[in-house]
Amino acid sequence: EEVRSLNFIEHIVEEDLRNGYSRESLRFRFPPEPNGYLHIGHASSICLNFGLGQRYNAPVNLRFDDTNPAKEEKEYVDAIKDDVSWLGYEWDTECYASDYFQQLYNWAVELIKQGKAYVDSQSSEAIASQKGTPTEAGTESPFRNRSVEENLELFEGMKNGEFAEGAHVLRAKINMASTNMLMRDPVMYRILHKPHHRTNTDWCIYPMYDWTHGESDYIEQVSHSLCTLEFLPHRELYDWFLDQLVDSKKLRPKQREFARRNLSHTVVSKRKLLQLVESGVVNGWDDPRMPTISGLRRRGYTPESIRNFADTIGIAKRENVVDVSLLEFHVREHLNKIAPRVMAVLNPLKLVITNYEKGKEEWLDAENNPEDESAGNRKVPFSRELYIEQEDFKEEANRKFFRLKLGGEVRLKNGYIIKAESCTKDEDGNVIEVQCTFDPKSRSGSGTDESLRKVKGTLHWVSIPHAVTAEVRLYDRLFNDATPDGHKNKDFMDFINPDSLQKITGYVEPSLKEAKPGDQFQFQRLGYFNVDKDSVEGHLVFNRTVTLRDTWAK
Ligand code: ATP
Ligand code: MG
Ligand code: MG
Numbered sequence: 001e002e003v004r005s006l007n008f009i010e011h012i013v014e015e016d017l018r019n020g021y022s023r024e025s026l027r028f029r030f031p032p033e034p035n036g037y038l039h040i041g042h043a044s045s046i047c048l049n050f051g052l053g054q055r056y057n058a059p060v061n062l063r064f065d066d067t068n069p070a071k072e073e074k075e076y077v078d079a080i081k082d083d084v085s086w087l088g089y090e091w092d093t094e095c096y097a098s099d100y101f102q103q104l105y106n107w108a109v110e111l112i113k114q115g116k117a118y119v120d121s122q123s124s125e126a127i128a129s130q131k132g133t134p135t136e137a138g139t140e141s142p143f144r145n146r147s148v149e150e151n152l153e154l155f156e157g158m159k160n161g162e163f164a165e166g167a168h169v170l171r172a173k174i175n176m177a178s179t180n181m182l183m184r185d186p187v188m189y190r191i192l193h194k195p196h197h198r199t200n201t202d203w204c205i206y207p208m209y210d211w212t213h214g215e216s217d218y219i220e221q222v223s224h225s226l227c228t229l230e231f232l233p234h235r236e237l238y239d240w241f242l243d244q245l246v247d248s249k250k251l252r253p254k255q256r257e258f259a260r261r262n263l264s265h266t267v268v269s270k271r272k273l274l275q276l277v278e279s280g281v282v283n284g285w286d287d288p289r290m291p292t293i294s295g296l297r298r299r300g301y302t303p304e305s306i307r308n309f310a311d312t313i314g315i316a317k318r319e320n321v322v323d324v325s326l327l328e329f330h331v332r333e334h335l336n337k338i339a340p341r342v343m344a345v346l347n348p349l350k351l352v353i354t355n356y357e358k359g360k361e362e363w364l365d366a367e368n369n370p371e372d373e374s375a376g377n378r379k380v381p382f383s384r385e386l387y388i389e390q391e392d393f394k395e396e397a398n399r400k401f402f403r404l405k406l407g408g409e410v411r412l413k414n415g416y417i418i419k420a421e422s423c424t425k426d427e428d429g430n431v432i433e434v435q436c437t438f439d440p441k442s443r444s445g446s447g448t449d450e451s452l453r454k455v456k457g458t459l460h461w462v463s464i465p466h467a468v469t470a471e472v473r474l475y476d477r478l479f480n481d482a483t484p485d486g487h488k489n490k491d492f493m494d495f496i497n498p499d500s501l502q503k504i505t506g507y508v509e510p511s512l513k514e515a516k517p518g519d520q521f522q523f524q525r526l527g528y529f530n531v532d533k534d535s536v537e538g539h540l541v542f543n544r545t546v547t548l549r550d551t552w553a554k
Helices: 009-019 040-056 076-085 097-114 124-129 148-159 209-220 231-244 269-279 293-299 303-313 324-338
Strands: 029-031 058-065 092-098 115-119 171-173 187-191 206-207 224-228 256-258 262-265 321-324 348-354 361-367 377-383 385-389 407-413 415-426 431-438 470-475 500-509 520-523 527-531 540-548
Touching: 009 040, 009 224, 009 256, 029 040, 029 224, 040 058, 040 224, 040 262, 040 293, 058 076, 058 097, 058 209, 076 293, 092 097, 097 115, 097 171, 097 187, 097 206, 097 209, 097 231, 115 148, 124 171, 124 224, 148 187, 187 209, 209 224, 209 231, 224 231, 231 256, 256 293, 293 540, 303 324, 321 324, 324 520, 324 527, 324 540, 377 385, 500 540
Parallel strands: 029 058, 058 092, 224 256, 262 321, 348 431, 470 540
Antiparallel strands: 115 171, 171 187, 187 206, 348 385, 361 377, 407 415, 415 431, 470 500, 520 527, 527 540
16 A cells, blocks of 8 residues: 655656556666675665565666775675665675676677777876866867777787786777767776786776666666766766667666765765774774664664665655754664663662661562563562662752652652652762662552552662673764765864763663673663673673653653
8 A cells, every 4th residue: 555655766667667668677776886884875775776676576686886896895795785684675686797797898899899989098197188178078089090900909908917007998989079078988998907806817907887887787687777866967878888789679777866865964975984994983884873784783773763764765856964863763763662671770879778678679570661562571670779860869959850859759660659868978069879768558560559649750770789780882973063074175074073982881670681782672761772792791782772752751
């Protein structure tokens, strides 16, 4: 059932179906270059392409655009596959542009034979200087009219490793006066004496993006090749290359463009993210502060929350910046449904219940998730000495302070109503202990009048003798600016927030002792947290995924 209207890409597909495309001919691809980890911007492209696959029951290929061995690595290929799978999508075929190197070479030879490509032996600087300007035609290369025989011989020599890097390039012979600069005899191949992560040293000439992409789409018979807006001017070249080769019996792919998605308070560019990793600003690609899929996963984001975010922002024709709070909204919404509630204290203040028997312990019933009946209950230990949050106690406060103050009452979540009688301070006047009394008839769920008695505030707590110590990592935005890479005279690195990570020691209820990396919880009144991969037996490490927007009691 349709829950939203069609996006403009879906309208294009619908129109193609009306104009004679068969449903069976639909095929899509997600084409990352394995030169870094996927980020939240890629998630939009993944959800778009795989979403189309689901809507039209059409195959979607995962295509690695691996034509630049200088920047690409197997580690990135593996990470990309993990991330796409984790997001919940299954590709039809795993493809590599590098698998088409021979075919692309053969086609390039064809173009040379047709007089549509030539070997240029000028330096890249000389070639660039002849490009002209958008309003002025470029200058033709002195090598533009080389004979087919000479071109074939030189191109073969390039392929066989007879020349140094930069000695020659192969260029398409199109139009040096085109109003589209990309049509001014674009480079198709360059010499690179670098081993490739898949073809090793088989090749020392590598095809350029424009030459590779459309032909790869054609080989895979991709019907709609969706890319971001900066490729709009490339479409003419994409079509030109196809025009030289397309067999009329086969499907001709079409490129269509949509806007790149940017997220506030971060950067979504693999190159810039690599800079953060290499400079040590973050601890790797999956640092929980990174906008990478792996960083978000480690931070505690769920695939559902990312997919819902991508669906909500949809596909646009114009670039814009989406506020990161929308992403946070979606993870909060999902974790609210699935994360068990537990109690943890992050800034402890000791509370002693003077009329509670020394040495006694009680195991109280606690509901795991009020949003999910099937989540059941657990037992939480209660005793005479507890931790509460420092900020939940004030000696004196006005009537709007519903937490604990001297002479005031609050309910301890899942436990009793207590009254603060006195407190102890250190030399500097900081409260270091609160002495309370409790009402034994007020236990939560006991059904007595006292337990039904209304008190305004409810506090979370942990029993000191039962508490488990944990390292808790609190994250703030990585950048102090909403658009760190949007400033003319400043580098995005100038906006790094030096306080984006704070490590503290917290105290958690003992049910968390066996928690495993990836497990997710709501620390009541504090936020959503998950167990980090750095966690080992005897040393729990939690990440704060996101704070709670609303606390259930203030
Ligand atoms: P980066 O600058 O981060 O390397 P890219 O576009 O070069 O980005 P690719 O690996 O080529 O990265 O991207 C794979 C696909 O994802 C492409 O179709 C690309 O257009 C799309 N994509 C990349 N970044 C975004 C983004 N921010 N929003 C939407 N789609 C994106
Ligand atoms: Mg790219
Ligand atoms: Mg890139």
